[in-house]
Amino acid sequence: MRSAWLGLLLLSACASGDGAVADPTTTPTTVAVGNTAQGDTADEPTAVEGTTPPTTGASGTVPSTTERTVVSPEGFATTEAIVTKADGTTCEVCVWLADTARQRSRGLMFATDLAPAEAMAFRYPDPHTGTFWMKNTVLPLSIAFFAPDGSFLESFDMEPCTTDSCPRYRTPRDFLVAVEVPQGGLAELGLVAGSRLELLDVSCVAAPSG
Numbered sequence: 001m002r003s004a005w006l007g008l009l010l011l012s013a014c015a016s017g018d019g020a021v022a023d024p025t026t027t028p029t030t031v032a033v034g035n036t037a038q039g040d041t042a043d044e045p046t047a048v049e050g051t052t053p054p055t056t057g058a059s060g061t062v063p064s065t066t067e068r069t070v071v072s073p074e075g076f077a078t079t080e081a082i083v084t085k086a087d088g089t090t091c092e093v094c095v096w097l098a099d100t101a102r103q104r105s106r107g108l109m110f111a112t113d114l115a116p117a118e119a120m121a122f123r124y125p126d127p128h129t130g131t132f133w134m135k136n137t138v139l140p141l142s143i144a145f146f147a148p149d150g151s152f153l154e155s156f157d158m159e160p161c162t163t164d165s166c167p168r169y170r171t172p173r174d175f176l177v178a179v180e181v182p183q184g185g186l187a188e189l190g191l192v193a194g195s196r197l198e199l200l201d202v203s204c205v206a207a208p209s210g
Contacts, residue, residue, distance in 0.1 A: 014083055014091035014118075014189040071112045076103060078117050080204040081179075084150075086194025093189050094204040095179065096120040108180065109136045116205055118189065119181045123199060127174035134161040140183035145175035150196040157183050 076096040084090050094117045098104045104122050114120065127148055134141070137160050144155040154172040161167070171178070177199065179191055186192055 014093050069112070070115075071110050072115060073108055073111050073117075073120065075106065076120070078204050079121070080200045080202045081119075081121060082198040082200060083190040084196040084198075085190040086192065091190060092204075093118050095199075097199070098122045107137075108139070108141075110138060112138060114182070119179050119185075119191075121199060122178040122180070124176055127176055129171055129173045129175070131168040131170050132158065132178070133166045133168050134158050135166045136162055138162065141180045142183045142186045143169075143178055143180045144186050144191040145172050146177045146179070146197045147174065148176040150177075150198050152191070152193055152195045152197070155186055155192070 073096050076098060078094055079097045081093045081095050082090055083093055096108075096114065096117045096119070098107060098120060104124075107122070108114070108120055132143065137158075140160055141158045142155060143158060145153040147153050153175055156169065158169055159167075177197060179186075179197065181189060181191070191197070
């Protein structure tokens with residue numbers, strides 16, 4: 001594994017941005033209280049881990065799109081990710097890491113800003129197939145999926161959903177990591193067809209904006 005200082009010397013930041021989340025689990029559960037976006041099981045859409053779908057965020061209410069209060073992800077560590085673009089150049093991205101079933105089911109529900117990171121990465125212990133949904137997610141998102149070897153598989157956009165019935169978005173087969181960013185932000189970070197992704201498990205801070 002590359003060291004943090006070596007990564008900082010050799011890599012440039014891809015970009016800066018905000019984002020939100022989603023996450024499938026391997027067993028049916030209900031949505032966990034958290035930030036904003038969810039996923040479910042391999043073949044059957046279900047709710048996510050927790051007890052009951054939340055109706056309030058960290059501040060006690062579901063943020064509306066007209067509110068100016070910034071709601072950032074809580075309960076996640078950041079990690080440095082290395083993106084190798086289709087042309088072979090590399091850059092670094094700071095991501096929130098959803099690495100446990102509870103974190104993946106929480107995702108970016110209710111989040112309005114991803115700062116100080118630029119994306120959220122959902123990492124699974126084994127290759128995974130399922131569906132994502134946007135329950136209690138207020139930001140429109142783009143999501144990219146990566147295989148166990150780090151290669152890009154597929155990407156698509158997802159729309160916010162704060163109602164009781166939300167669309168399910170089917171994932172590609174056997175992905176290991178999914179990365180969510182504010183809608184339209186994948187290309188800016190190099191997370192497009194032909195790219196590769198590596199999570200370094202090294203704590204990071206967001207790249208400076210601009």
